[in-house]
Amino acid sequence: MNDVQPKATIVIFGATGDLAKRKLFPSIYKLYQKGKLSQQFAVVGVARRPHTDESFRHYVKETIEEATKQELMDNQFISHFYYHSLDATNTKSYEQLNELLTRVEEQFHIPGNRIFYLAMAPEFFGTITSHLKSEGLTATNGWTRLVIEKPFGHDLQSAQKLNEEIRQSFSEEQIFRIDHYLGKEMVQNIEVIRFANAIFEPLWNNRFIANIQITSSETLGVEDRGRYYDHSGALRDMVQNHMLQMVALLAMEPPIKLTTDDIRSEKVKVLRALRPMTHDDVDKYFVRGQYGRGIVRGQQVVGYREEHSVDPHSNTETFVAGKLMIDNFRWAGVPFYIRTGKRMTEKSTKIVVQFKDVPMNLYYRTSEYVHPNLLVIHIQPDEGITLHLNAKKSGESMKTTPIKLDYCNNCIDGINTPEAYEKLLYDCMRGDATNFTHWDEVAASWSFVDPISEVWENTKAVDFPNYEAGSMGPKKADELLQKDGFHWWSLNGTM
Ligand SMILES: NC(=O)C1=CN([C@@H]2O[C@H](COP(=O)(O)OP(=O)(O)OC[C@H]3O[C@@H](n4cnc5c(N)ncnc54)[C@H](OP(=O)(O)O)[C@@H]3O)[C@@H](O)[C@H]2O)C=CC1
Ligand SMILES: O=C1O[C@H](COP(=O)(O)O)[C@@H](O)[C@H](O)[C@H]1O
Numbered sequence: 001m002n003d004v005q006p007k008a009t010i011v012i013f014g015a016t017g018d019l020a021k022r023k024l025f026p027s028i029y030k031l032y033q034k035g036k037l038s039q040q041f042a043v044v045g046v047a048r049r050p051h052t053d054e055s056f057r058h059y060v061k062e063t064i065e066e067a068t069k070q071e072l073m074d075n076q077f078i079s080h081f082y083y084h085s086l087d088a089t090n091t092k093s094y095e096q097l098n099e100l101l102t103r104v105e106e107q108f109h110i111p112g113n114r115i116f117y118l119a120m121a122p123e124f125f126g127t128i129t130s131h132l133k134s135e136g137l138t139a140t141n142g143w144t145r146l147v148i149e150k151p152f153g154h155d156l157q158s159a160q161k162l163n164e165e166i167r168q169s170f171s172e173e174q175i176f177r178i179d180h181y182l183g184k185e186m187v188q189n190i191e192v193i194r195f196a197n198a199i200f201e202p203l204w205n206n207r208f209i210a211n212i213q214i215t216s217s218e219t220l221g222v223e224d225r226g227r228y229y230d231h232s233g234a235l236r237d238m239v240q241n242h243m244l245q246m247v248a249l250l251a252m253e254p255p256i257k258l259t260t261d262d263i264r265s266e267k268v269k270v271l272r273a274l275r276p277m278t279h280d281d282v283d284k285y286f287v288r289g290q291y292g293r294g295i296v297r298g299q300q301v302v303g304y305r306e307e308h309s310v311d312p313h314s315n316t317e318t319f320v321a322g323k324l325m326i327d328n329f330r331w332a333g334v335p336f337y338i339r340t341g342k343r344m345t346e347k348s349t350k351i352v353v354q355f356k357d358v359p360m361n362l363y364y365r366t367s368e369y370v371h372p373n374l375l376v377i378h379i380q381p382d383e384g385i386t387l388h389l390n391a392k393k394s395g396e397s398m399k400t401t402p403i404k405l406d407y408c409n410n411c412i413d414g415i416n417t418p419e420a421y422e423k424l425l426y427d428c429m430r431g432d433a434t435n436f437t438h439w440d441e442v443a444a445s446w447s448f449v450d451p452i453s454e455v456w457e458n459t460k461a462v463d464f465p466n467y468e469a470g471s472m473g474p475k476k477a478d479e480l481l482q483k484d485g486f487h488w489w490s491l492n493g494t495m
Contacts, residue, residue, distance in 0.1 A: 006429035007040035007110050008142075009101055013088065013128055014119035015045025015056070019149065023180075024119060025060050026067035027422035032077050036426055040111075042104045045083045046097065056083035080108065088124045094135035101137065112142030115428060119149055126165035133169035147176045147428055150241055151232065152437075155453065156446035163439055172439060176428045181242040182435040183420030183427075185409065186379045190249045190351075191263075193377065193385065200375070201254070203355065205330045210372065211486055213337045213352040214246050216379075217344035217472070219296050222318070226309030233316040235288075235456070238340040240449045244271060245437065246351065246379075247336055251326050260434040264441065271444035275325040282455040287476040289319030290461065291343040294469030301343065301469045315460055318342045319467060321477035322452075323484075337481060339488065343469035349379035352489045363390070363400045371402040374489065383409035 010028065012020050031037050045056055057078045065072050072078065084100050086093040105112060116132060118125055125148060131137075138144045146166065153159025166175060181187050194200055203209070216238060222229040229237065248267035255262035277285060292303040305312050319341030326336065355373040374388040385407045393399040427435055466474040472488070481487050 004430075005036065005038035005040075006113070006426075007038055008113035008115055008429050009042045009044060009104060009108075009110055010115045010117060010425075010429075011044045011046060011097075011101065012117045012119055013046045013124070015083070016047040016049045016051075016059075017119055019119045020045070021063040022067065023419070023421040024117065024425070025063050027419055027425050029064045029068065029072070029077065030418065030422050031426055032074075040108050042080045042082065042108050042110060044097070044101060044104060045081065046086050048085060048087050050085050051083040053082050057081050088120065088128050088131075091131060091135065094131045094137060098135060098137045110142075112140030114138075114140055114142070114144045115147060116144070117147040122149075122151060122153070122162065125162060129166050129169040138169065143174075143431070144170075145174050145176055145428055145431070146170045147178060149178055151236060152177055152241075152442050153446065154231075154236065155450050156443060159442055159446050163442075173433070175439075176424075176433055176436040177439075177442060178424060179241050179245050179435075179437050180420040180424065181245055181379075182437070183422075183424040184349075184379055185418070186377060186383045187246060187249065188435065189385075189409070190246070190377065191258075193375075194250075195254050206332055206334045208356055209334055210354045210356045211335045211337060211481075211484070212250060213354070213489060214243060214250075214339070214350075215352075215488070216243065216340040216349040217346060218340075218342050219344060219347045219470075221291070221301060221304065221343050221469070222307050222310065224308065226307050229318075230310045230314055230316050233453075233456075234318055234320045234340055234342070235449055235453055239320050239322070239338065240445050241437070243338045243340055244274075244445045244448065245441075247274075247324060247326075247338065248441070250351065250353075251331055251336070253330070258434075260432065263434055264438045268438070268440045268444055269328075270326060271441055271448065273326050273328040273331075274444075274448045275327050276448065277451045279451055279455050282452050285324075285480075286320065286322040286452055287474060287480055288317035288456055288461060289321075289341060289467045289474040289477070290314070290316065290464040291318050291341070291467055291469045292465030294343065294471065296343055296345075296470040303465050303469070304343075305465065315457070315464065317456065317461070319344075319473045319477070321473060321480055323480055335484060335486075337486075337488070339473065339477060341467075341473050345470060345472050347381060351377040351379065353377075354486070354489070363398060371400075376489075384411070385409075 012024060014020055028043060060081050061072050061078050082100060082104055084097045086097055101114065118128060129146065153162050194204060248270045251270045252266035255266045290304050294301060304310060304318050305314050321339040324336040324338065353375040357370055357372055361370050371388065371390055376386040378384045387405040389403055389405065390400045391403045393401040424435060478488065
């Protein structure tokens with residue numbers, strides 16, 4: 001774990017796909033540029049499409065140039081890339097892949113360390129992992145690790161089955177389940193804000209916090225992922241993983257130490273303490289939405305049901321809002337509101353912690369609005385923290401005015417803030433699994449989400465589409481908070 005320049009071969013299954021192109025190759029290049037890879041590394045791309053090493057290198061070079069908007073001058077870097085054409089279901093070609101890996105390891109003096117990155121559809125995960133073991137690709141002199149992309153199952157049962165298949169070939173310590181939100185700078189900052197500041201931790205409980213809101217809104221629609229998304233929906237695509245992971249980080253107890261196991265074990269406790277949804281509760285605590293036509297950033301866009309590869313009568317939700325209760329000592333009575341959706345007003349992920357009002361406000365008359373203190377954690381696109389306080393209005397006798405203390409992380413680190421995939425790949429190479437999800441977290445998240453999807457799948461949403469593209473979702477999502485005397489804090493910084 002202390003190896004700052006890990007020596008390893010990264011084998012990417014699905015190397016001709018979208019994820020490899022947009023995220024993985026550019027991230028590997030950035031790690032190389034920053035000196036985080038030694039010369040003892042190689043990348044072996046695997047997919048069915050025919051490629052020579054040369055044509056693959058050309059393809060990788062182009063994708064990196066497109067992503068970084070720079071000409072890639074360093075031919076040395078690209079010479080570490082190889083390609084093997086393989087159908088994941090064909091046993092014979094794994095032997096040939098193993099031969100190629102051994103040759104590449106000899107050439108670059110890599111001590112048998114291998115990362116198998118499955119950037120492919122989940123139906124292949126079991127087949128690939130069993131072949132990796134049966135054909136001897138995991139039997140090396142070094143370490144072997146498996147990186148698994150989401151979705152990890154469709155529900156608890158399918159996730160369990162998938163996990164059992166994978167565990168036939170890899171131990172839990174070797175499995176790195178990616179949740180790219182855990183690689184985001186400000187998501188990682190949640191722990192630091194909470195546990196390194198004496199002013200927050202004592203207040204971080206139901207005596208001082210009124211509610212916590214997490215919004216992750218997107219302007220994009222489903223793009224070319226309609227086939228996947230129409231069988232998934234926002235609940236499985238965003239809530240089961242990213243949103244619940246952020247809830248867990250916000251709500252967990254301080255870990256005994258900052259080790260992978262200690263942090264994960266605290267997160268699991270939160271996920272297990274989520275108040276389970278009975279089928280009758282779902283309508284009370286959760287709101288689903290689907291976008292219709294509308295205008296997003298000045299452009300007219302089609303409704304979800306008109307998107308490519310989407311059922312024209314689809315019942316799939318593209319928006320979810322929910323109220324989560326954590327039934328433990330610290331959080332009893334504090335609602336955690338979450339909201340995520342496609343084709344919303346803006347691309348933004350923010351966490352707002354709303355503190356309770358002071359017991360008696362001396363500076364306002366009863367008819368005047370009291371501004372609560374808010375701590376806003378800006379996850380993206382801006383990265384930072386804003387603390388909303390009240391201060392004296394200049395000149396006027398003892399009148400107050402809301403003020404903001406702002407810290408902008410990417411104003412300072414800006415260009416150097418690493419992309420989530422870059423950080424997570426590097427963590428995996430160093431054997432640090434802290435920012436990957438343990439099976440227990442995955443299982444607890446599915447257990448929470450499953451009753452909601454069961455209800456939604458079995459009842460037609462008669463009001464779909466129920467929000468206009470370019471809006472902040474259906475009205476019912478606002479009512480969810482209004483019932484509790486709260487409202488969503490706006491995302492555009494004017495609050
Ligand atoms: N794209 C994204 O932004 C994200 C993707 N993911 C997940 O990552 C995974 C990959 O997604 P994405 O890159 O978008 O998918 P793509 O459909 O773009 O790529 C799929 C890849 O799998 C290869 N492939 C398909 N069938 C076989 C086979 N039988 N044998 C060998 N290779 C095969 C394809 O290559 P070929 O046709 O040449 O065989 C291609 O390289 C999925 O699990 C997805 O859910 C997760 C988060 C974000
Ligand atoms: O995992 C996913 O995340 C993206 C949103 O990620 P972000 O880093 O851009 O916020 C989402 O668009 C996609 O549907 C989902 O699969």
